[in-house]
Amino acid sequence: MVDLTQYLPILIFLVIALGLSGLFVFLPMGVSRLTGAHKPSKDKLAEYECGFPAFEDSRHQFDVRFYLVAILFIIFDLEAAFLFPWAVSLDLTGWAGWITMMVFLGELLIGFAYAWKKGALEWE
Amino acid sequence: MELKQSLGLIAPEILLSIASLVLLLVSAWAGDKASRAISVVACFVLGACFFIVAPTVCAGVAGPDVVAFNGLFTADAFSGFAKLLIFAATGAALVMAPKFFERTNSMMPEFPVLILLAALGMCLMVSATDLMTLYIGLELNSLASYVLAAFLRNDERSAEAGIKYFVLGALASGILLFGMSLTYGFTGSTDFGTVRAALTGDMSTGAMFAVVFVLAGLAFKISAVPFHMWTPDVYEGSPTPVTAFFATAPKVAAVSLLMRVSLDAFGMQADAWRQIVLFVALASIVVGALGAIGQSNIKRLMAFSSINNVGFILIGLVTGTVQGASAMLVYLAIYIAMTAGSFLAIIMMKDEAGAPVEKISDIAGLSRTKPALALCLAMMMFSLAGIPPLFGFWGKFVVFQAAVEANLVALAAIGIAASVIGAFYYLKIVKVMYFDEPADVVKGQSDWAHWALLIISTAFISPLGYLLTTWLGGIADKAAATLFLVAA
Amino acid sequence: MIHTIAFYIFAAMVIASGALVITARNPVHSVLWLILAFFNAAGLMVLVGAEFIAMLLVIVYVGAVAVLFLFVVMMLEIDFAEMRAGFVKYFPLGVLLALILVSEMILGIGAYSAGSMHLGTADGVGTPLMGESNIRSIGALLYGRYLFLFESAGLVLLVAMVGAIVLTHRERGTVRGHQNINKQVRRRPGDATVNTRPEVGKGIEL
Numbered sequence: 001m002v003d004l005t006q007y008l009p010i011l012i013f014l015v016i017a018l019g020l021s022g023l024f025v026f027l028p029m030g031v032s033r034l035t036g037a038h039k040p041s042k043d044k045l046a047e048y049e050c051g052f053p054a055f056e057d058s059r060h061q062f063d064v065r066f067y068l069v070a071i072l073f074i075i076f077d078l079e080a081a082f083l084f085p086w087a088v089s090l091d092l093t094g095w096a097g098w099i100t101m102m103v104f105l106g107e108l109l110i111g112f113a114y115a116w117k118k119g120a121l122e123w124e
Numbered sequence: 125m126e127l128k129q130s131l132g133l134i135a136p137e138i139l140l141s142i143a144s145l146v147l148l149l150v151s152a153w154a155g156d157k158a159s160r161a162i163s164v165v166a167c168f169v170l171g172a173c174f175f176i177v178a179p180t181v182c183a184g185v186a187g188p189d190v191v192a193f194n195g196l197f198t199a200d201a202f203s204g205f206a207k208l209l210i211f212a213a214t215g216a217a218l219v220m221a222p223k224f225f226e227r228t229n230s231m232m233p234e235f236p237v238l239i240l241l242a243a244l245g246m247c248l249m250v251s252a253t254d255l256m257t258l259y260i261g262l263e264l265n266s267l268a269s270y271v272l273a274a275f276l277r278n279d280e281r282s283a284e285a286g287i288k289y290f291v292l293g294a295l296a297s298g299i300l301l302f303g304m305s306l307t308y309g310f311t312g313s314t315d316f317g318t319v320r321a322a323l324t325g326d327m328s329t330g331a332m333f334a335v336v337f338v339l340a341g342l343a344f345k346i347s348a349v350p351f352h353m354w355t356p357d358v359y360e361g362s363p364t365p366v367t368a369f370f371a372t373a374p375k376v377a378a379v380s381l382l383m384r385v386s387l388d389a390f391g392m393q394a395d396a397w398r399q400i401v402l403f404v405a406l407a408s409i410v411v412g413a414l415g416a417i418g419q420s421n422i423k424r425l426m427a428f429s430s431i432n433n434v435g436f437i438l439i440g441l442v443t444g445t446v447q448g449a450s451a452m453l454v455y456l457a458i459y460i461a462m463t464a465g466s467f468l469a470i471i472m473m474k475d476e477a478g479a480p481v482e483k484i485s486d487i488a489g490l491s492r493t494k495p496a497l498a499l500c501l502a503m504m505m506f507s508l509a510g511i512p513p514l515f516g517f518w519g520k521f522v523v524f525q526a527a528v529e530a531n532l533v534a535l536a537a538i539g540i541a542a543s544v545i546g547a548f549y550y551l552k553i554v555k556v557m558y559f560d561e562p563a564d565v566v567k568g569q570s571d572w573a574h575w576a577l578l579i580i581s582t583a584f585i586s587p588l589g590y591l592l593t594t595w596l597g598g599i600a601d602k603a604a605a606t607l608f609l610v611a612a
Numbered sequence: 613m614i615h616t617i618a619f620y621i622f623a624a625m626v627i628a629s630g631a632l633v634i635t636a637r638n639p640v641h642s643v644l645w646l647i648l649a650f651f652n653a654a655g656l657m658v659l660v661g662a663e664f665i666a667m668l669l670v671i672v673y674v675g676a677v678a679v680l681f682l683f684v685v686m687m688l689e690i691d692f693a694e695m696r697a698g699f700v701k702y703f704p705l706g707v708l709l710a711l712i713l714v715s716e717m718i719l720g721i722g723a724y725s726a727g728s729m730h731l732g733t734a735d736g737v738g739t740p741l742m743g744e745s746n747i748r749s750i751g752a753l754l755y756g757r758y759l760f761l762f763e764s765a766g767l768v769l770l771v772a773m774v775g776a777i778v779l780t781h782r783e784r785g786t787v788r789g790h791q792n793i794n795k796q797v798r799r800r801p802g803d804a805t806v807n808t809r810p811e812v813g814k815g816i817e818l
Binding site: 002004007064065066067068070071072073074075077078079080081082084085086087088089090092093096097100101103104107108110111114115118119120 | 614615618658659660661664667668671672675676677679680683684686687741745747748749750751752754755756759762763766767769770772773774776777780781
């Protein structure tokens with residue numbers, strides 16, 4: 001059985017985070033209603049000038065470049081995820097483990113250099 | 125110390141990975157104009173790997189000395205033999221590609237890099253002695269293959285081929301993984317040797333499921349019936365050099381992998397998988413032969429031809445003997461020469477503007493406009509049909525001989541009967557080329573490299589090939605014997 | 613006690629959000645429910661002691677895969693009316709498949725608990741190290757015994773990266789000029805203006 005008490009800080013953190021974010025959202029709404037400043041109009045509810053329209057058909061076509069960025073992100077995210085067990089077990093794996101990770105990072109670094117040079121990281 | 129020895133055993137794989145990484149960087153900096161140079165370098169790298177592996181095959185190395193990384197990987201003569209075929213077929217695909225893509229300005233320097241990485245994946249597949257190595261090798265090869273299938277990304281058919289291959293390949297990987305997890309569950313190990321030891325005696329139903337799922341997943345990769353449905357579409361849609369690649373190197377890798385898995389990991393349960401393989405073999409032969417008859421696109425026809433040939437190769441596996449395994453290796457060697465040669469001839473058929481000609485009706489009367497090309501293609505077709513003086517006959521002969529000696533006379537008889545049906549469509553192409561009114565479509569000139577390769581492969585499958593039978597048979601026997609060492 | 617409660621909370625949440633994934637009208641909402649399902653699955657993983665998997669679920673699945681799903685959902689122009697028609701059409705097939713899976717599970721678990729299914733005994737290669745955390749045991753195996761597979765997996769990732777770039781990246785004809793501040797500062801009026809005295813009716817050549 002896992003000792004769940006070690007996760008207590010995370011639970012507390014989650015509760016506080018949820019509480020605070022809820023507070024930030026609902027407190028102004030409540031205050032504005034109480035003070036009588038709550039007078040929604042068409043202009044007030046419209047989206048800001050920049051960014052995507054807030055309410056639109058979700059079938060809006062995105063640029064395929066979003067997808068490329070997401071794929072690259074997944075790959076480097078996985079790479080980062082592999083670093084955690086490596087870092088905590090380095091005393092068990094020794095130099096072989098260290099070199100292994102350096103080779104792995106090297107492989108992906110070459111991929112990164114390739115992506116950069118190709119302009120896959122550039123937006124325009 | 126152990127690690128150093130292991131690294132020595134994977135020398136060809138290390139060379140392939142370093143070469144592909146360096147070439148990737150070169151391709152980013154040098155740009156599209158370096159594609160041809162990178163292809164040439166990639167060919168040389170494959171050649172170097174070939175010469176690293178060749179001595180181990182000739183020596184017939186085997187046993188615990190060539191097992192690397194605590195039993196994850198083996199560099200025995202069997203894997204070596206498969207690797208030699210893979211390097212040769214991959215090299216052929218690299219020679220075919222530049223000219224084909226340059227016409228539409230779609231040659232990219234990543235092509236040879238991806239081909240090298242796919243070859244690396246195949247090396248891992250044939251050397252795998254652990255389910256995890258098997259899976260990583262398979263995925264490395266598949267992932268590169270999906271990209272290669274869709275390489276002409278502005279071409280709708282190529283994109284369709286890529287997506288079809290990807291979706292069905294992912295499904296096959298899922299099935300394979302499920303089978304592998306069941307295997308682990310019922311044997312407690314992913315190592316082939318331990319799995320083999322755990323699967324002795326009566327097999328539980330669950331373990332039976334494991335065997336079935338693993339075989340089904342692998343059958344997808346070799347496009348054996350009933351898992352062949354992706355093959356015609358993918359072969360037709362992919363760029364022709366990529367189709368040539370798919371029809372040769374990955375077939376060798378997946379068949380060798382299937383051999384090792386069934387004879388080694390599931391070797392003690394031969395009765396369990398033999399019926400499955402028997403059915404798959406016969407169904408592939410029949411579907412391949414019948415499906416090809418109505419085709420009007422020559423690449424689709426070649427797809428059915430490859431399904432048909434996989435059926436013949438699997439007959440060798442049904443026997444489960446050293447002789448059968450050796451016959452499979454011989455067949456594979458001849459098969460890749462025939463298939464690569466046929467695709468070379470297909471690539472060399474171009475119309476006036478240099479666009480590829482794929483319709484069978486367009487090659488009518490080719491013997492009068494391009495006699496040399498027609499002769500080569502006709503020899504390939506005769507050889508694929510297994511008509512005696514050509515070398516293709518020898519492959520079928522050794523497989524049937526192994527079947528007869530394993531007391532599978534009925535199977536051999538059905539196989540021979542089906543190969544007669546299969547001969548029909550190969551001969552139809554010869555008839556169209558030699559006896560029909562010239563359609564006068566094929567006019568384009570071809571590269572000297574294509575001609576050279578076509579002549580080499582034609583010479584190999586010509587009756588001259590019989591000079592090699594003793595030598596080829598000897599090496600294949602040695603390689604196949606290493607596969608059975610674990611049984612002893 | 614707390615384990616049991618936590619398990620039921622997480623399990624119920626996973627199933628509920630899983631159901632909402634397929635019933636939500638808006639596909640973006642589906643993805644958001646999927647994220648909730650991932651979070652709760654991570655909670656379940658923590659309960660069985662697979663902390664590294666739990667972390668991977670949060671970092672990789674929630675952080676990256678779900679984002680990719682979101683992009684894909686937004687990028688593909690899916691006709692939902694048509695998809696719903698397909699849903700009705702294939703509903704019996706789906707139910708059949710679900711029934712098969714459920715019966716498989718019941719049979720499997722039933723046979724296992726009745727003792728008639730003999731699983732293999734693990735070969736001990738992957739046994740967790742005594743007194744070490746889950747993540748340290750994984751690290752010791754992954755970068756020790758299985759380092760060869762780890763490097764190969766790195767190459768798989770590289771192929772994925774190269775493949776994505778090859779298939780989707782397009783060279784843009786006009787590259788946007790980059791601002792060179794140094795050049796701007798060094799620019800003098802003399803570089804930008806020219807004094808000429810054109811003859812009447814001739815115009816100037818610039």
